[in-house]
Amino acid sequence: MYKRESPMSPSNPTSANVNASMSPAENGCVDSFSVLNSEQAVQELIQDSLLHGIDDHLIEFSEALRTVAKALRRVTEGKASAQAEAAEWKRKYELERARNLQFEQKVLSLGGHFSEITDERAGNLEDQTVLSDANSDQCELCSGKDDICAHEVLRDGESDSDSSAIPNKMMRKASFKLSWCCKGDKSDRHKHDIVSFEKGNITTAERSSKQISLKWESPPQTVLILTKPNSTSVRILCLEMVRWLKEQKKLNIFVEQRVKTELLTESSYYSFVQTWLDDKELLLLHTKVDLIVTLGGDGTVLWAASMFKGPVPPIVPFSLGSLGFMTPFYSEHYRECLNSILRGPISITLRHRLQCHIIRDEAKSEYENEGPMLVLNEVTIDRGISSFLTNLECYCDNSFVTCVQGDGLILSTTSGSTAYSLAAGGSMVHPQVPGILFTPICPHSLSFRPLILPEHVTLRVVVPFNSRSQAWVSFDGKGRKQLAPGDALVCSMAPWPVPTACQLDSTSDFLRSIHDGLHWNLRKTQSFDGPRDS
Ligand SMILES: NC(=O)c1ccc[n+]([C@@H]2O[C@H](COP(=O)([O-])OP(=O)(O)OC[C@H]3O[C@@H](n4cnc5c(N)ncnc54)[C@H](O)[C@@H]3O)[C@@H](O)[C@H]2O)c1
Protein backbone atom coordinates (compact mmCIF):
# COMPACT_ATOMS: atom_id res chain seq x y z
CA MET A 1 0.00 0.00 0.00
CA TYR A 2 2.69 2.41 0.98
CA LYS A 3 5.63 3.20 -1.27
CA ARG A 4 8.76 4.61 0.08
CA GLU A 5 8.78 7.66 -2.12
CA SER A 6 5.15 8.43 -1.95
CA PRO A 7 4.37 10.97 0.78
CA MET A 8 0.83 12.34 0.53
CA SER A 9 1.10 15.48 -1.53
CA PRO A 10 -0.41 16.60 -4.84
CA SER A 11 3.03 16.41 -6.47
CA ASN A 12 3.76 12.95 -5.01
CA PRO A 13 0.49 11.02 -5.00
CA THR A 14 0.21 8.17 -2.48
CA SER A 15 -0.16 4.58 -3.52
CA ALA A 16 -3.73 4.80 -2.18
CA ASN A 17 -4.43 7.54 -4.69
CA VAL A 18 -2.76 5.51 -7.37
CA ASN A 19 -4.86 2.48 -6.45
CA ALA A 20 -8.05 4.51 -6.64
CA SER A 21 -7.31 5.40 -10.23
CA MET A 22 -6.55 1.77 -11.25
CA SER A 23 -8.90 -0.78 -12.78
CA PRO A 24 -10.18 -3.53 -10.37
CA ALA A 25 -7.83 -6.10 -11.99
CA GLU A 26 -4.83 -3.86 -11.62
CA ASN A 27 -5.96 -3.02 -8.15
CA GLY A 28 -6.12 -6.71 -7.19
CA CYS A 29 -2.56 -7.21 -8.42
CA VAL A 30 -1.28 -4.28 -6.49
CA ASP A 31 -3.20 -5.44 -3.38
CA SER A 32 -1.71 -8.95 -3.37
CA PHE A 33 1.69 -7.52 -4.00
CA SER A 34 1.15 -5.06 -1.19
CA VAL A 35 -0.03 -7.77 1.22
CA LEU A 36 3.11 -9.79 0.54
CA ASN A 37 5.26 -6.75 1.17
CA SER A 38 3.11 -5.07 3.81
CA GLU A 39 5.44 -5.76 6.73
CA GLN A 40 8.39 -4.42 4.82
CA ALA A 41 6.31 -1.47 3.67
CA VAL A 42 5.32 -0.54 7.24
CA GLN A 43 8.96 -0.78 8.33
CA GLU A 44 9.96 1.42 5.43
CA LEU A 45 7.22 3.86 6.23
CA ILE A 46 8.34 4.13 9.85
CA GLN A 47 11.96 4.59 8.80
CA ASP A 48 10.88 7.02 6.15
CA SER A 49 8.92 9.05 8.64
CA LEU A 50 11.75 9.04 11.12
CA LEU A 51 14.30 9.89 8.48
CA HIS A 52 12.30 12.64 6.94
CA GLY A 53 10.54 13.82 10.07
CA ILE A 54 7.13 13.29 8.47
CA ASP A 55 5.40 12.11 11.66
CA ASP A 56 2.04 13.35 10.50
CA HIS A 57 1.46 10.38 8.23
CA LEU A 58 2.30 7.89 10.90
CA ILE A 59 -0.08 9.63 13.27
CA GLU A 60 -2.78 9.68 10.64
CA PHE A 61 -2.22 6.01 9.92
CA SER A 62 -2.35 4.97 13.56
CA GLU A 63 -5.48 7.13 14.12
CA ALA A 64 -7.15 5.35 11.23
CA LEU A 65 -6.17 1.96 12.64
CA ARG A 66 -7.49 2.95 16.04
CA THR A 67 -10.81 4.04 14.51
CA VAL A 68 -11.14 0.72 12.71
CA ALA A 69 -10.28 -1.21 15.90
CA LYS A 70 -12.85 0.82 17.85
CA ALA A 71 -15.54 0.17 15.26
CA LEU A 72 -14.75 -3.55 15.29
CA ARG A 73 -14.92 -3.64 19.08
CA ARG A 74 -18.28 -1.86 19.06
CA VAL A 75 -19.67 -4.40 16.63
CA THR A 76 -18.46 -7.31 18.79
CA GLU A 77 -19.83 -5.75 21.95
CA GLY A 78 -23.16 -4.99 20.31
CA LYS A 79 -23.37 -8.58 19.19
CA ALA A 80 -22.57 -9.86 22.69
CA SER A 81 -25.23 -7.78 24.42
CA ALA A 82 -27.79 -8.62 21.72
CA GLN A 83 -27.01 -12.30 22.26
CA ALA A 84 -27.37 -11.94 26.02
CA GLU A 85 -30.70 -10.19 25.57
CA ALA A 86 -31.92 -12.81 23.10
CA ALA A 87 -30.97 -15.58 25.53
CA GLU A 88 -32.91 -13.80 28.28
CA TRP A 89 -36.01 -13.52 26.09
CA LYS A 90 -35.69 -17.18 25.19
CA ARG A 91 -35.58 -18.09 28.87
CA LYS A 92 -38.66 -15.97 29.58
CA TYR A 93 -40.46 -17.57 26.68
CA GLU A 94 -39.61 -21.07 27.94
CA LEU A 95 -40.74 -20.20 31.45
CA GLU A 96 -44.04 -18.91 30.12
CA ARG A 97 -44.48 -22.00 27.95
CA ALA A 98 -43.76 -24.33 30.88
CA ARG A 99 -46.28 -22.38 32.95
CA ASN A 100 -48.94 -22.68 30.27
CA LEU A 101 -48.28 -26.39 29.84
CA GLN A 102 -48.52 -26.93 33.57
CA PHE A 103 -51.74 -24.99 33.71
CA GLU A 104 -53.27 -26.94 30.82
CA GLN A 105 -52.31 -30.22 32.41
CA LYS A 106 -53.82 -29.14 35.69
CA VAL A 107 -57.08 -28.05 34.16
CA LEU A 108 -57.26 -31.36 32.26
CA SER A 109 -56.40 -33.70 35.06
CA LEU A 110 -56.83 -31.89 38.40
CA GLY A 111 -55.31 -35.00 39.91
CA GLY A 112 -51.59 -34.50 39.38
CA HIS A 113 -48.86 -34.32 41.88
CA PHE A 114 -49.38 -30.74 42.93
CA SER A 115 -53.09 -31.23 43.31
CA GLU A 116 -52.55 -32.79 46.72
CA ILE A 117 -52.05 -29.32 47.99
CA THR A 118 -55.05 -28.09 46.05
CA ASP A 119 -57.25 -30.54 47.90
CA GLU A 120 -55.80 -29.61 51.22
CA ARG A 121 -56.56 -26.01 50.55
CA ALA A 122 -60.01 -26.56 49.20
CA GLY A 123 -61.50 -26.24 52.68
CA ASN A 124 -60.16 -22.72 52.99
CA LEU A 125 -61.41 -21.62 49.64
CA GLU A 126 -64.37 -19.53 50.69
CA ASP A 127 -62.35 -17.65 53.27
CA GLN A 128 -59.65 -17.09 50.70
CA THR A 129 -62.05 -15.71 48.13
CA VAL A 130 -63.19 -13.19 50.71
CA LEU A 131 -59.55 -12.44 51.50
CA SER A 132 -58.74 -12.10 47.87
CA ASP A 133 -61.48 -9.52 47.41
CA ALA A 134 -60.46 -7.71 50.54
CA ASN A 135 -56.87 -7.68 49.33
CA SER A 136 -57.63 -6.34 45.91
CA ASP A 137 -59.52 -3.50 47.61
CA GLN A 138 -56.63 -3.03 49.95
CA CYS A 139 -54.20 -3.03 47.04
CA GLU A 140 -55.86 0.03 45.61
CA LEU A 141 -56.09 1.61 49.01
CA CYS A 142 -52.48 0.98 49.89
CA SER A 143 -51.02 3.01 47.06
CA GLY A 144 -50.09 6.31 48.54
CA LYS A 145 -49.99 4.93 52.09
CA ASP A 146 -46.99 3.47 53.93
CA ASP A 147 -46.73 0.33 51.81
CA ILE A 148 -44.73 -0.15 48.67
CA CYS A 149 -47.49 -2.24 47.19
CA ALA A 150 -49.67 -5.19 48.05
CA HIS A 151 -49.65 -8.08 45.63
CA GLU A 152 -52.69 -9.98 44.48
CA VAL A 153 -53.63 -13.24 46.10
CA LEU A 154 -52.53 -15.73 43.48
CA ARG A 155 -54.43 -18.53 41.96
CA ASP A 156 -52.23 -21.38 40.98
CA GLY A 157 -51.11 -21.08 37.38
CA GLU A 158 -53.51 -18.22 36.78
CA SER A 159 -53.04 -15.79 34.00
CA ASP A 160 -55.00 -12.56 34.08
CA SER A 161 -56.79 -13.06 30.83
CA ASP A 162 -58.32 -16.44 31.54
CA SER A 163 -58.98 -16.28 35.25
CA SER A 164 -62.68 -16.85 34.76
CA ALA A 165 -61.97 -20.26 33.22
CA ILE A 166 -60.09 -21.49 36.28
CA PRO A 167 -61.87 -23.93 38.53
CA ASN A 168 -62.47 -22.66 42.05
CA LYS A 169 -60.31 -25.33 43.73
CA MET A 170 -57.01 -23.66 42.97
CA MET A 171 -54.16 -23.08 45.40
CA ARG A 172 -53.52 -19.54 46.53
CA LYS A 173 -50.30 -17.99 47.65
CA ALA A 174 -50.18 -15.96 50.85
CA SER A 175 -50.44 -12.28 50.23
CA PHE A 176 -48.06 -9.80 51.80
CA LYS A 177 -47.07 -6.15 51.70
CA LEU A 178 -43.64 -4.60 51.74
CA SER A 179 -42.91 -1.25 53.31
CA TRP A 180 -39.90 0.85 54.17
CA CYS A 181 -38.96 1.28 57.82
CA CYS A 182 -37.58 4.79 57.70
CA LYS A 183 -36.97 5.40 61.44
CA GLY A 184 -38.87 8.62 61.90
CA ASP A 185 -38.83 9.59 58.24
CA LYS A 186 -42.44 9.61 57.13
CA SER A 187 -41.59 10.39 53.54
CA ASP A 188 -42.26 7.62 51.04
CA ARG A 189 -41.49 9.60 47.89
CA HIS A 190 -39.42 6.97 46.12
CA LYS A 191 -41.09 3.78 47.21
CA HIS A 192 -43.13 3.17 44.05
CA ASP A 193 -40.09 3.63 41.86
CA ILE A 194 -37.95 1.18 43.72
CA VAL A 195 -39.75 -2.11 44.27
CA SER A 196 -42.49 -3.34 42.04
CA PHE A 197 -44.81 -6.20 42.69
CA GLU A 198 -46.42 -8.31 40.07
CA LYS A 199 -48.48 -11.37 40.89
CA GLY A 200 -46.83 -11.81 44.23
CA ASN A 201 -43.27 -11.85 42.91
CA ILE A 202 -40.69 -9.38 44.06
CA THR A 203 -38.76 -7.60 41.38
CA THR A 204 -36.65 -4.54 41.81
CA ALA A 205 -36.63 -1.79 39.24
CA GLU A 206 -33.99 0.08 41.18
CA ARG A 207 -32.28 -0.88 44.38
CA SER A 208 -32.60 0.62 47.79
CA SER A 209 -30.52 0.75 50.89
CA LYS A 210 -33.45 1.25 53.25
CA GLN A 211 -34.76 -1.35 55.64
CA ILE A 212 -37.71 -3.26 54.23
CA SER A 213 -40.50 -4.77 56.27
CA LEU A 214 -42.74 -7.59 55.07
CA LYS A 215 -46.26 -7.84 56.47
CA TRP A 216 -48.50 -10.81 55.67
CA GLU A 217 -51.93 -9.91 54.38
CA SER A 218 -53.09 -13.50 54.43
CA PRO A 219 -51.48 -16.25 56.47
CA PRO A 220 -48.64 -18.21 54.87
CA GLN A 221 -49.74 -21.75 54.14
CA THR A 222 -46.89 -23.51 52.42
CA VAL A 223 -43.31 -23.85 53.59
CA LEU A 224 -40.37 -25.31 51.69
CA ILE A 225 -37.71 -26.79 53.98
CA LEU A 226 -34.21 -27.14 52.49
CA THR A 227 -31.52 -28.99 54.42
CA LYS A 228 -27.77 -29.49 54.25
CA PRO A 229 -27.11 -33.14 53.29
CA ASN A 230 -25.26 -35.70 55.42
CA SER A 231 -25.75 -33.98 58.75
CA THR A 232 -27.32 -35.88 61.65
CA SER A 233 -28.21 -32.75 63.61
CA VAL A 234 -29.92 -31.26 60.56
CA ARG A 235 -31.85 -34.47 59.91
CA ILE A 236 -33.10 -34.65 63.51
CA LEU A 237 -34.13 -31.00 63.50
CA CYS A 238 -35.88 -31.46 60.17
CA LEU A 239 -37.99 -34.37 61.48
CA GLU A 240 -39.02 -32.31 64.49
CA MET A 241 -39.71 -29.12 62.56
CA VAL A 242 -41.82 -30.82 59.88
CA ARG A 243 -44.01 -32.45 62.54
CA TRP A 244 -44.39 -29.17 64.45
CA LEU A 245 -45.24 -27.12 61.35
CA LYS A 246 -47.83 -29.68 60.27
CA GLU A 247 -49.47 -30.34 63.64
CA GLN A 248 -49.23 -26.96 65.31
CA LYS A 249 -49.30 -24.61 62.33
CA LYS A 250 -51.35 -26.67 59.85
CA LEU A 251 -48.93 -25.82 57.05
CA ASN A 252 -48.28 -27.64 53.78
CA ILE A 253 -44.69 -28.77 53.55
CA PHE A 254 -42.44 -29.19 50.55
CA VAL A 255 -39.01 -30.81 50.73
CA GLU A 256 -36.46 -32.11 48.22
CA GLN A 257 -36.94 -35.71 46.97
CA ARG A 258 -33.86 -36.79 48.98
CA VAL A 259 -35.37 -35.42 52.20
CA LYS A 260 -38.77 -36.94 51.51
CA THR A 261 -37.09 -40.34 51.18
CA GLU A 262 -35.22 -39.75 54.46
CA LEU A 263 -38.43 -38.75 56.24
CA LEU A 264 -40.34 -41.76 54.91
CA THR A 265 -37.49 -44.08 55.93
CA GLU A 266 -37.94 -42.69 59.43
CA SER A 267 -41.72 -43.18 59.50
CA SER A 268 -44.70 -43.43 57.15
CA TYR A 269 -46.24 -40.65 59.26
CA TYR A 270 -44.41 -38.19 56.99
CA SER A 271 -46.28 -39.21 53.86
CA PHE A 272 -47.99 -35.77 53.78
CA VAL A 273 -44.78 -34.00 52.74
CA GLN A 274 -44.72 -32.96 49.12
CA THR A 275 -41.97 -32.61 46.56
CA TRP A 276 -41.57 -31.84 42.88
CA LEU A 277 -40.94 -34.33 40.11
CA ASP A 278 -38.84 -32.50 37.57
CA ASP A 279 -37.35 -29.18 36.49
CA LYS A 280 -40.64 -28.01 35.02
CA GLU A 281 -42.37 -28.34 38.39
CA LEU A 282 -39.36 -26.75 40.06
CA LEU A 283 -39.69 -23.75 37.75
CA LEU A 284 -43.18 -23.17 39.15
CA LEU A 285 -42.35 -23.79 42.78
CA HIS A 286 -42.20 -20.09 43.63
CA THR A 287 -45.91 -19.84 42.84
CA LYS A 288 -46.74 -22.46 45.52
CA VAL A 289 -44.34 -21.61 48.32
CA ASP A 290 -44.88 -18.76 50.78
CA LEU A 291 -41.73 -19.22 52.81
CA ILE A 292 -38.44 -21.13 52.60
CA VAL A 293 -36.69 -22.43 55.70
CA THR A 294 -33.03 -23.44 55.35
CA LEU A 295 -31.27 -25.69 57.85
CA GLY A 296 -27.49 -25.52 57.30
CA GLY A 297 -24.84 -22.91 56.70
CA ASP A 298 -24.32 -20.22 54.06
CA GLY A 299 -23.95 -22.95 51.43
CA THR A 300 -27.55 -24.02 52.06
CA VAL A 301 -28.78 -20.45 51.55
CA LEU A 302 -26.81 -20.36 48.27
CA TRP A 303 -28.35 -23.70 47.33
CA ALA A 304 -31.86 -22.40 48.08
CA ALA A 305 -31.28 -19.29 45.96
CA SER A 306 -29.86 -21.37 43.09
CA MET A 307 -33.08 -23.41 42.90
CA PHE A 308 -35.06 -20.32 41.90
CA LYS A 309 -34.17 -18.96 38.47
CA GLY A 310 -36.79 -16.22 38.81
CA PRO A 311 -38.57 -14.74 41.83
CA VAL A 312 -37.61 -16.16 45.24
CA PRO A 313 -39.99 -16.47 48.22
CA PRO A 314 -38.67 -15.06 51.54
CA ILE A 315 -35.99 -17.28 53.14
CA VAL A 316 -35.66 -17.91 56.88
CA PRO A 317 -32.10 -19.22 57.34
CA PHE A 318 -31.38 -21.27 60.49
CA SER A 319 -27.76 -21.62 61.44
CA LEU A 320 -26.43 -25.18 61.48
CA GLY A 321 -23.07 -24.53 59.90
CA SER A 322 -19.75 -23.23 61.17
CA LEU A 323 -19.67 -19.61 59.94
CA GLY A 324 -23.27 -18.70 59.18
CA PHE A 325 -22.81 -15.25 57.71
CA MET A 326 -26.23 -15.24 56.11
CA THR A 327 -27.95 -17.47 58.70
CA PRO A 328 -29.01 -15.28 61.63
CA PHE A 329 -31.56 -17.62 63.27
CA TYR A 330 -30.66 -20.03 66.07
CA SER A 331 -32.07 -23.50 65.53
CA GLU A 332 -32.60 -24.07 69.28
CA HIS A 333 -35.27 -21.37 69.22
CA TYR A 334 -36.94 -22.39 66.00
CA ARG A 335 -40.49 -22.44 67.44
CA GLU A 336 -40.33 -18.85 68.73
CA CYS A 337 -38.62 -17.68 65.54
CA LEU A 338 -41.12 -19.32 63.21
CA ASN A 339 -44.08 -18.16 65.33
CA SER A 340 -42.86 -14.62 64.98
CA ILE A 341 -42.09 -14.97 61.24
CA LEU A 342 -45.49 -16.51 60.49
CA ARG A 343 -47.17 -13.69 62.42
CA GLY A 344 -45.05 -10.98 60.80
CA PRO A 345 -44.06 -8.29 60.14
CA ILE A 346 -40.53 -9.38 59.21
CA SER A 347 -37.50 -7.20 58.51
CA ILE A 348 -35.93 -8.49 55.35
CA THR A 349 -32.68 -8.00 53.46
CA LEU A 350 -33.16 -7.93 49.71
CA ARG A 351 -29.97 -9.62 48.53
CA HIS A 352 -29.24 -8.80 44.92
CA ARG A 353 -28.12 -11.45 42.48
CA LEU A 354 -26.05 -11.35 39.32
CA GLN A 355 -27.25 -12.96 36.12
CA CYS A 356 -24.55 -14.37 33.87
CA HIS A 357 -24.47 -15.56 30.28
CA ILE A 358 -21.66 -17.34 28.51
CA ILE A 359 -21.27 -16.18 24.92
CA ARG A 360 -19.40 -18.84 22.98
CA ASP A 361 -17.24 -17.72 20.10
CA GLU A 362 -18.13 -20.91 18.26
CA ALA A 363 -21.90 -20.51 18.74
CA LYS A 364 -23.64 -20.30 15.41
CA SER A 365 -26.66 -18.57 16.83
CA GLU A 366 -27.56 -16.84 20.08
CA TYR A 367 -29.61 -19.92 21.08
CA GLU A 368 -26.40 -21.91 21.51
CA ASN A 369 -25.17 -19.58 24.21
CA GLU A 370 -25.56 -20.51 27.86
CA GLY A 371 -27.49 -18.79 30.61
CA PRO A 372 -28.69 -17.13 32.54
CA MET A 373 -26.91 -18.48 35.60
CA LEU A 374 -27.89 -16.58 38.75
CA VAL A 375 -25.49 -16.08 41.62
CA LEU A 376 -26.05 -14.76 45.11
CA ASN A 377 -22.35 -14.49 46.05
CA GLU A 378 -20.19 -14.23 42.95
CA VAL A 379 -19.12 -15.46 39.56
CA THR A 380 -15.41 -16.32 39.37
CA ILE A 381 -13.27 -16.56 36.27
CA ASP A 382 -9.96 -18.21 37.05
CA ARG A 383 -7.10 -20.21 35.60
CA GLY A 384 -8.44 -23.55 36.88
CA ILE A 385 -5.73 -26.19 36.59
CA SER A 386 -3.69 -24.19 34.08
CA SER A 387 -0.32 -22.99 35.30
CA PHE A 388 -0.39 -19.93 33.00
CA LEU A 389 -1.56 -16.48 33.98
CA THR A 390 -5.16 -15.80 33.03
CA ASN A 391 -5.50 -13.04 30.52
CA LEU A 392 -8.98 -11.51 30.72
CA GLU A 393 -10.16 -8.46 28.81
CA CYS A 394 -12.85 -6.64 30.78
CA TYR A 395 -15.44 -4.19 29.49
CA CYS A 396 -18.03 -2.23 31.43
CA ASP A 397 -21.00 -1.09 29.31
CA ASN A 398 -18.75 -1.38 26.26
CA SER A 399 -15.96 0.74 27.76
CA PHE A 400 -12.66 -1.05 28.15
CA VAL A 401 -11.89 -1.46 31.87
CA THR A 402 -8.64 -3.39 32.02
CA CYS A 403 -6.88 -6.60 31.19
CA VAL A 404 -6.60 -8.90 34.20
CA GLN A 405 -3.34 -10.83 34.28
CA GLY A 406 -3.17 -13.01 37.34
CA ASP A 407 -5.06 -15.95 38.82
CA GLY A 408 -8.46 -14.60 37.86
CA LEU A 409 -11.29 -12.22 38.57
CA ILE A 410 -14.29 -12.21 40.92
CA LEU A 411 -17.49 -10.37 40.04
CA SER A 412 -19.34 -10.30 43.32
CA THR A 413 -22.60 -9.06 44.75
CA THR A 414 -22.45 -7.07 47.94
CA SER A 415 -23.77 -10.15 49.81
CA GLY A 416 -20.79 -12.04 48.40
CA SER A 417 -18.39 -9.29 49.48
CA THR A 418 -17.69 -11.17 52.71
CA ALA A 419 -17.00 -14.46 50.90
CA TYR A 420 -14.37 -15.15 48.19
CA SER A 421 -14.03 -11.47 47.26
CA LEU A 422 -13.01 -10.68 50.84
CA ALA A 423 -10.33 -13.37 50.72
CA ALA A 424 -8.98 -11.78 47.51
CA GLY A 425 -8.69 -8.34 49.13
CA GLY A 426 -12.07 -6.85 48.21
CA SER A 427 -13.95 -4.51 50.53
CA MET A 428 -16.75 -5.70 52.80
CA VAL A 429 -19.97 -4.04 51.68
CA HIS A 430 -23.37 -3.91 53.40
CA PRO A 431 -25.68 -6.27 51.47
CA GLN A 432 -28.26 -3.55 50.79
CA VAL A 433 -25.72 -1.38 48.98
CA PRO A 434 -26.43 -1.71 45.27
CA GLY A 435 -23.24 -2.50 43.40
CA ILE A 436 -21.02 -5.06 41.71
CA LEU A 437 -17.57 -5.78 43.13
CA PHE A 438 -14.74 -6.20 40.63
CA THR A 439 -12.01 -8.01 42.55
CA PRO A 440 -8.89 -9.49 40.94
CA ILE A 441 -7.39 -12.74 42.26
CA CYS A 442 -3.62 -12.42 42.74
CA PRO A 443 -3.10 -9.86 39.95
CA HIS A 444 0.49 -9.72 38.74
CA SER A 445 0.63 -5.97 39.01
CA LEU A 446 1.52 -3.49 41.72
CA SER A 447 -1.32 -1.14 40.94
CA PHE A 448 -4.45 -3.26 40.58
CA ARG A 449 -6.95 -2.26 43.27
CA PRO A 450 -10.43 -3.79 43.55
CA LEU A 451 -13.34 -1.70 42.21
CA ILE A 452 -17.00 -1.36 43.15
CA LEU A 453 -19.18 -0.57 40.14
CA PRO A 454 -22.78 0.66 40.10
CA GLU A 455 -25.54 -1.90 39.90
CA HIS A 456 -26.87 -0.87 36.48
CA VAL A 457 -23.76 -1.74 34.45
CA THR A 458 -23.21 -4.77 32.22
CA LEU A 459 -19.81 -6.34 32.53
CA ARG A 460 -18.16 -8.45 29.86
CA VAL A 461 -15.10 -10.55 30.43
CA VAL A 462 -13.48 -11.95 27.30
CA VAL A 463 -10.73 -14.54 26.94
CA PRO A 464 -8.72 -12.97 24.11
CA PHE A 465 -7.63 -15.03 21.13
CA ASN A 466 -3.98 -14.53 22.04
CA SER A 467 -4.50 -15.99 25.52
CA ARG A 468 -2.03 -18.77 26.39
CA SER A 469 -4.68 -20.84 28.11
CA GLN A 470 -8.38 -21.39 28.63
CA ALA A 471 -10.17 -19.89 31.62
CA TRP A 472 -12.75 -21.41 33.95
CA VAL A 473 -15.89 -19.86 35.27
CA SER A 474 -17.81 -20.93 38.39
CA PHE A 475 -21.05 -19.74 39.94
CA ASP A 476 -21.20 -19.42 43.74
CA GLY A 477 -18.32 -21.88 43.77
CA LYS A 478 -20.22 -24.44 41.68
CA GLY A 479 -20.97 -25.51 38.09
CA ARG A 480 -17.50 -24.97 36.59
CA LYS A 481 -17.43 -24.28 32.85
CA GLN A 482 -14.53 -23.79 30.50
CA LEU A 483 -14.04 -20.55 28.55
CA ALA A 484 -12.04 -20.97 25.36
CA PRO A 485 -10.22 -18.07 23.67
CA GLY A 486 -12.89 -15.88 22.06
CA ASP A 487 -15.57 -16.84 24.63
CA ALA A 488 -17.04 -14.19 26.90
CA LEU A 489 -18.95 -13.97 30.15
CA VAL A 490 -21.60 -11.25 30.28
CA CYS A 491 -22.85 -10.30 33.72
CA SER A 492 -25.39 -7.81 35.05
CA MET A 493 -27.67 -7.38 38.05
CA ALA A 494 -30.65 -9.77 38.03
CA PRO A 495 -34.14 -8.42 38.58
CA TRP A 496 -34.89 -11.15 41.15
CA PRO A 497 -33.33 -10.52 44.54
CA VAL A 498 -33.23 -13.07 47.33
CA PRO A 499 -35.26 -11.82 50.31
CA THR A 500 -33.79 -13.18 53.55
CA ALA A 501 -35.45 -12.65 56.93
CA CYS A 502 -33.45 -10.67 59.47
CA GLN A 503 -33.06 -11.52 63.11
CA LEU A 504 -33.15 -7.77 63.96
CA ASP A 505 -32.63 -5.67 60.85
CA SER A 506 -30.27 -5.66 57.87
CA THR A 507 -27.60 -3.48 59.42
CA SER A 508 -27.57 -5.06 62.90
CA ASP A 509 -27.41 -8.54 61.36
CA PHE A 510 -24.56 -7.52 59.00
CA LEU A 511 -22.54 -5.97 61.82
CA ARG A 512 -23.16 -8.95 64.08
CA SER A 513 -21.96 -11.28 61.31
CA ILE A 514 -18.70 -9.45 60.71
CA HIS A 515 -18.03 -9.27 64.46
CA ASP A 516 -19.04 -12.82 65.41
CA GLY A 517 -18.21 -14.59 62.15
CA LEU A 518 -15.01 -12.85 61.10
CA HIS A 519 -13.86 -11.23 64.37
CA TRP A 520 -13.57 -7.99 62.44
CA ASN A 521 -11.21 -5.44 63.99
CA LEU A 522 -10.78 -7.45 67.16
CA ARG A 523 -8.03 -5.84 69.19
CA LYS A 524 -7.25 -5.54 72.85
CA THR A 525 -8.31 -2.12 74.11
CA GLN A 526 -5.34 0.14 74.91
CA SER A 527 -4.97 0.65 78.63
CA PHE A 528 -5.75 4.01 80.21
CA ASP A 529 -2.58 3.68 82.20
CA GLY A 530 0.05 5.59 80.17
CA PRO A 531 1.03 8.87 78.49
CA ARG A 532 -1.78 11.13 77.21
CA ASP A 533 -2.37 14.65 75.83
CA SER A 534 -2.01 17.18 78.58
N1 LIG B 1 -10.68 -18.38 49.24
C1 LIG B 1 -11.93 -18.31 49.61
O1 LIG B 1 -12.30 -17.63 50.56
C2 LIG B 1 -12.96 -19.06 48.84
C3 LIG B 1 -12.58 -19.97 47.86
C4 LIG B 1 -13.61 -20.62 47.16
C5 LIG B 1 -14.95 -20.36 47.46
N2 LIG B 1 -15.26 -19.49 48.43
C6 LIG B 1 -16.63 -19.14 48.73
O2 LIG B 1 -17.43 -20.24 49.01
C7 LIG B 1 -18.71 -19.97 48.50
C8 LIG B 1 -19.49 -21.25 48.38
O3 LIG B 1 -19.87 -21.58 49.69
P1 LIG B 1 -20.21 -23.07 50.09
O4 LIG B 1 -20.72 -23.07 51.49
O5 LIG B 1 -21.03 -23.68 49.02
O6 LIG B 1 -18.78 -23.72 50.02
P2 LIG B 1 -17.85 -24.20 51.23
O7 LIG B 1 -18.55 -25.28 51.98
O8 LIG B 1 -16.51 -24.44 50.64
O9 LIG B 1 -17.81 -22.92 52.19
C9 LIG B 1 -17.14 -21.73 51.91
C10 LIG B 1 -17.11 -20.81 53.13
O10 LIG B 1 -17.52 -19.52 52.70
C11 LIG B 1 -18.51 -19.04 53.61
N3 LIG B 1 -19.43 -18.15 52.90
C12 LIG B 1 -20.25 -18.45 51.86
N4 LIG B 1 -20.95 -17.37 51.50
C13 LIG B 1 -20.56 -16.37 52.33
C14 LIG B 1 -20.92 -15.00 52.45
N5 LIG B 1 -21.78 -14.44 51.62
N6 LIG B 1 -20.32 -14.25 53.40
C15 LIG B 1 -19.41 -14.80 54.24
N7 LIG B 1 -19.03 -16.07 54.17
C16 LIG B 1 -19.59 -16.86 53.22
C17 LIG B 1 -19.20 -20.26 54.14
O11 LIG B 1 -19.82 -20.00 55.39
C18 LIG B 1 -18.06 -21.23 54.26
O12 LIG B 1 -17.42 -21.11 55.49
C19 LIG B 1 -18.43 -19.31 47.18
O13 LIG B 1 -19.52 -18.55 46.74
C20 LIG B 1 -17.23 -18.47 47.52
O14 LIG B 1 -17.59 -17.17 47.90
C21 LIG B 1 -14.29 -18.83 49.12
Ligand SMILES: Nc1ncnc2c1ncn2[C@@H]1O[C@H](COP(=O)(O)OP(=O)(O)OP(=O)(O)O)[C@@H](O)[C@H]1O
Ligand atom coordinates in the same frame (compact mmCIF):
# COMPACT_ATOMS: atom_id res chain seq x y z
N1 LIG C 1 -30.06 -29.09 49.90
C1 LIG C 1 -28.83 -29.27 49.44
N2 LIG C 1 -28.57 -30.15 48.45
C2 LIG C 1 -27.31 -30.34 47.97
N3 LIG C 1 -26.24 -29.69 48.45
C3 LIG C 1 -26.43 -28.81 49.44
C4 LIG C 1 -27.74 -28.54 49.97
N4 LIG C 1 -27.62 -27.62 50.96
C5 LIG C 1 -26.31 -27.31 51.01
N5 LIG C 1 -25.61 -28.01 50.11
C6 LIG C 1 -24.15 -27.96 49.88
O1 LIG C 1 -23.52 -28.50 51.03
C7 LIG C 1 -22.32 -27.80 51.30
C8 LIG C 1 -22.23 -27.42 52.75
O2 LIG C 1 -23.35 -26.65 53.11
P1 LIG C 1 -23.29 -25.48 54.15
O3 LIG C 1 -22.33 -24.43 53.72
O4 LIG C 1 -24.68 -25.03 54.38
O5 LIG C 1 -22.78 -26.19 55.46
P2 LIG C 1 -21.43 -25.98 56.24
O6 LIG C 1 -20.29 -26.13 55.30
O7 LIG C 1 -21.49 -26.91 57.40
O8 LIG C 1 -21.60 -24.53 56.78
P3 LIG C 1 -20.54 -23.36 56.76
O9 LIG C 1 -20.45 -22.99 55.31
O10 LIG C 1 -21.14 -22.30 57.61
O11 LIG C 1 -19.28 -23.92 57.30
C9 LIG C 1 -22.31 -26.59 50.36
O12 LIG C 1 -21.40 -26.82 49.33
C10 LIG C 1 -23.70 -26.54 49.79
O13 LIG C 1 -23.73 -26.12 48.43
